[in-house]
Amino acid sequence: MRKSTFFELCDLLSPALKRHNTRMRAALTVEKRVAIAFWKLATPDSYRSVGNQFGVGKSTVGAAVLQVAKAIIKLLLRKVVTLGNVQVIVDGFAAMGFPNCGGAINGTHIPILAPEHQGTQYIKRKGYFSMVLQALVDHKGRFTNIHVGWPGRVHDARVFRSTALFKWLQQRTYFPDQKITVGDVEMPVVILGDPAYPLMPWLMKPYTGSLDSGQELFNYRLSKCRMVVECAFGRLKGRWRTLLTCSDLSQTNVPFVIAACCVLHNLCESKGEIFLAGWGKSPGR
Secondary structure (H helix, E strand, O other), X not given: OOHHHHHHHXXXXXXXXXXXXXXXXXXXXXXXXXXXXXXXXXXXXXXXXXXXXXXXXXXXXXXXXXXHHHHHHHHOHHHHOOOOOHHHHXXXXXXXXXXXXXXXXXXXXXXXXXXXXXXXXXXXXXXXXXXXXXXXXXXOOOEEEEEEEEEOOOOHHHHHHOOHHHHHHHOOOOOOOOOEEEOOEEEOOEEEOOOOOOOEOOEEOOOOOOOOHHHHHHHHHHHHHHHHHHHHXXXXXXXXXXXXXXXXXXXXXXXXXXXXXXXXXXXXXXXXXXXXXXXXXXXXX
C-alpha cells in the first residue's frame, strides 16, 4: 500500500495501539507496530525473519500481529466490511448481466496447524487442516459480510445456515424490499451462490442436469457474476500471503487475523492500491 494509506491507517488505529514508555524500555511506536504486523501478514516470512527485519524479538512480532489485528476489528470492521449503497451494487451486477442482485457468496479455506482438540473436524477433503472464511461480496469484489471460524470439514451450506446473514436474509431485513417482475414472478434482491448452497427465494444457484438454452444462459450469467467472489479471495490471499501458509496462531486467534486481512483487503480496494498479477493465486476450496 502507498505511504499515505499506511499512515492513515496508523492514525485510525492509534487509539487502540498507543503505548507509554516505562522505566525499563521505550514503547514501540504505533507506526512500527503496524509495519511489523503488515509485513508479517503480507509475507510468508517467519516470526524470527520479520523480527530481524525490524530489530525486535520474534515474540514482539507475534504480539504486534495480534494487537494490530484486534485493533482493526475493534475500530474498523463494522465501518469497512459493510453493505453500503445497495442500489449501486444492484446496478453493478445488472451491468454484468444479472438483475436485482445484491452480492455473491462463497467460502474459502485458510490453512492452519492441527488443533489440539477435534482436529479431524478441521481436515478438509484435500487433506490439510483449515478454517472456513465465508464471505459475501459486492460487484467490485469488496467484502460486505464475513463469517470466520468453522472447521474446514464442515459443508458450506451448514456454515451459511449458522450465520446471522442467513437469518437476516430469511427475515428479509438485510436488503431493502426492492422487487422486480420477471415474467409473472416478483423477484426480490437476491444473492448468488454455487451448487453447494441451498436454493432459496433470495439465493440463486446454477441449474444442474440436462439444460435448455435458457437455463444455459442463466447459468452463464450467474457464473460470470459469481466470479467476483473467487477473484476477491484471490486478491485477498495475494496481498496478505500469510493466509496461504499454515498459521501457527492458536485456533482462538486465527479468526482475528483472517478478519483483519478482510478489512485491509477492502481498504486497499477502495483506495485503488496496486495489485500485481503475479500476486494472484487461485483460492483453494
